[in-house]
Amino acid sequence: MKHVVQYSTGAGSAEVAWRVVEQHGADNVVLLTADTLREHEDNWRFARDVHDRLGCEWVVLADGRNPMQVGRDKRVVPNNRMAICSRVLKRELLRRYIEERFPPEETVIYLGYDWTEPERQDAAVPHWAPYRVESPLISPPYLAKQDLLELFRQRGIEPPWLYSQGFTHANCGGACVRGGQAQWELLLRVDRDLYLDWEREEEETRALLGKDVSILRDRAGGTVKPLTLTRFRKRLDSQPALFDADDWGACGCFMDDSPPVIKTP
Numbered sequence: 001m002k003h004v005v006q007y008s009t010g011a012g013s014a015e016v017a018w019r020v021v022e023q024h025g026a027d028n029v030v031l032l033t034a035d036t037l038r039e040h041e042d043n044w045r046f047a048r049d050v051h052d053r054l055g056c057e058w059v060v061l062a063d064g065r066n067p068m069q070v071g072r073d074k075r076v077v078p079n080n081r082m083a084i085c086s087r088v089l090k091r092e093l094l095r096r097y098i099e100e101r102f103p104p105e106e107t108v109i110y111l112g113y114d115w116t117e118p119e120r121q122d123a124a125v126p127h128w129a130p131y132r133v134e135s136p137l138i139s140p141p142y143l144a145k146q147d148l149l150e151l152f153r154q155r156g157i158e159p160p161w162l163y164s165q166g167f168t169h170a171n172c173g174g175a176c177v178r179g180g181q182a183q184w185e186l187l188l189r190v191d192r193d194l195y196l197d198w199e200r201e202e203e204e205t206r207a208l209l210g211k212d213v214s215i216l217r218d219r220a221g222g223t224v225k226p227l228t229l230t231r232f233r234k235r236l237d238s239q240p241a242l243f244d245a246d247d248w249g250a251c252g253c254f255m256d257d258s259p260p261v262i263k264t265p
Helices: 011-024 041-054 067-074 084-101 118-128 145-154 181-190 192-209 229-238
Strands: 002-006 029-035 057-062 107-110 132-134 216-218 225-227
Touching: 002 011, 011 029, 011 041, 011 107, 011 145, 029 041, 029 084, 057 084, 067 084, 067 192, 118 132, 181 192, 181 229, 192 229
Parallel strands: 002 029, 002 107, 029 057, 107 132
Antiparallel strands: 216 225
């Protein structure tokens, strides 16, 4: 059997890889990473450190576009309601590679769902059919995020920098399009240049589409309307506390119920 781990460069998938190698041996494990061209450089350092310790095969795939470039090609601004980037740059890319190389009857696919989300594992099973799907973090030992990060420190591997800055995930350098106001406010504080880069990308996409669409939404006043990164930044620059501190969004490229199918041209 081949044991194929979807390896995102974050702590969750790294722990999955660690457990799978311990159980099945490095020779039987393949780590698959989809590069969005937006991951933080320290994520790659962490992923390399983990891989060096595990010693299994590691394959990095790339579509060649970043999330907003995919959005422009698909004529949308990627956001939590329409995360076209995760479908194209991750799910479809990885699924295609797996189907071309790993027979279902000889392969187990591993995802990063943890003990707080068993329903997502249940939803993933029919979508990955005929492949067998497992999520080791659903089973004991049950670890909170801080416990997981400390576990890697005990192993002599420092977790990705983004976690130390308060990010709850390590996707796309802290700028996941599925994130909410709290995530983007944090990004503006800790990496203003990256925020401004995404702001320019969003404005370019809006200009191409000729529509008032955006990554974020504004719910002030009881109505929901687009909130561009430009408007959000200007608001925060003048009133730093004027944002929804509870709105972290639903970031996670494999954290939805969309079937990971391949669409042929």
